[in-house]
Amino acid sequence: MRANVSIKSLPQQTMTTFIVLGVIAVLFIGVALFIVGLYNKLVTLRNRFKNAFAQIDVQLKRRYDLIPNLVETAKGYMKHERETLEAVIAARNTAASAGQKAASNPGDPSAIKGLMASEAALTGTMGKLFALVESYPDLKANQNMMQLTEELTSTENKIAFSRQAYNDSVMVYNTARETFPTVMIAGTFGFQQAELFEITNPTEREAVKVSF
Secondary structure, three states: OHHHHHHHHHHHHHHHHHHHHHHHHHHHHHHHHHHHHHHHHHHHHHHHHHHHHHHHHHHHHHHHHHHHHHHHHHHOOOOOOHHHHHHHHHHHHHHHHHHHHHHHOOOOHHHHHHHHHHHHHHHHHHHHHHHHHOOOHHHHHOHHHHHHHHHHHHHHHHHHHHHHHHHHHHHHHHHHHHOOOOHHHHOOOOOOOOOOOOOOOHHHOOOOOOOO
8 A cells, every 4th residue: 555655656756856957957057147147248348448458559559650750850959869869769669569568468467567667657758858859949840840749749638538448448347347246257267357557656647748
């Protein structure tokens, strides 16, 4: 009699087992889809700030191209300022190299920090150059020099605008990365904290003044 009861209850036990397994499978799939969604969100935000940095890179390259032409123009008038002119070119080359490294991986904080440091040095040497230019009226009146300084001013403004857009994208990415539950998978999948591209020294926040 007991054997008959056990046999009759077997289908119900099997059904219960299937239901439990089904619930577990649904939960597993739900969790997997949730993780995939968070991962894709981080990828999207990371690509967004990388694209924003690409806009900075375009303008930085434009400035790096202008500086040698500007120095060549100044050479004809500033023959006794060789040390300053050479310092500008050296700082320009260092910044260009740092820019290439940062452009290859904007998600690398050390690369962005290296670019910020080299840009600060370049800003300082350019400031010294234009301070000296004030002492050379003929150079200030040179048409080529005026055109180059105008283009440089325009480029500086575009760099500032692009930098702000980049920093905004970085803030959104970093906030998402540090927010629960995204923070639980960010480290696992190698999503590093992105570095803001900012100038911390107040005296360096002003764009290079090149207008005469």
